[in-house]
Amino acid sequence: MGYKEYGYARVSTKDQHEDRQISALLKVGVKKENIFIDKQSGKDFERPKYKRLLRKLKKGDTVFISSIDRLGRNYAEIMEQWRIMTREKQADVVVLDMPLLDTRQKGDDLTGIFIADLVLQILSYVAQKERENIRIRQAEGIAAAKARGVKFGRQKIALPQNFQEVAALWRKKEISLQEALEELKIGRTYFFKKVKEFQI
Template sequence: MDQQYGYVRVSTREQNEERQMIAMQRFGLTEKQIVVEKQSGKDFERPKYQRLLKKIKPGDTLVIKSIDRLGRNYEEILEQWRLITKQKQADIIVLDMPLLDTRQGRDLTGVLISDIVLQLLSYVAQTEREFIRQRQAEGIEAARAKGIRFGRPRLDRPQGFEALRIQWVQGNISSRKAAAQLGISYQTFLRWAKEKTEPDGESPEKVLKEEIM
């Protein structure tokens, strides 16, 4: 006998699943038919969902309130949709979107409509992500054109840096000792020394490298 299952998922233990449960019960499912999964946003292994997938047989029906219950993004949603409808040969009903109901004709029409709607949703989501990335890139470029810097603020050179840099260039002090006096790491001292020497065209006799003095 074909079975109907409801799957309810909330992303944190603090969220309330009541809204999804009410929708499932209005559809006609009992509590025994509904699987409720609570998990953190970082953990998406969904053990109860995986166990439910193993139970689903050809001809069974999975009911979810919204399409995003199947995955974190549309690539994952499409993968799960194909797994259930194609490999498992089961039906899916999305209560928030009546067009996503593969029961409406196991012939070509119902499945075709559902697939088209899914592909459209996936395209819209992917396009929106690309638009967001494009707007971010354009915003960053515009900000840089105005002289706005991104990343960590550049540290001011501590007092005494230039005198120690000259001593280091002349070989009178190691980078580690100079850095210790300035209260910075020797890697930072070397980087600053390199920034100072290269733009001015200076050619210190020694190569900038980690010193062991």
């Protein structure tokens, strides 16, 4: 029995079209009936068509993917699935838009899998570092803003000094709620919250 060539395509939502990915897969010779398409997010690998593809995959088969981000977004998980396909299933993986991510042996060159694994490790490292750098830049930005006196979150409203006195007048029905709010220059919700707090 000959080796089979499969294609895998994924779009994030039902609105996106997978035509471009399918076209790229057909161009390299993958038959339409051997293309598996998932229409969901790339956050994990709980995808029905991808799981079906894995079940079909045999030693010596090849999986073509148009781009690494079509496989997923999380590099730790991408590397785990890559290991399952190339090590456990002993199939080849080819990422069309990145020629170095091609595990097929070329002639007597046995380094295909090694180079692809290495490239994937580097991509994973770069992605992880970028996530860390974004967090560091955000933390530095917040620290710098705080140093400049920028306040984060909702500002606390200072309680007017005459609050208890005005609230007591309102409680005794000597003034209306509207008059109390206007006198204190605060909102209705805050007024009732403080009335409850002070048990007026």
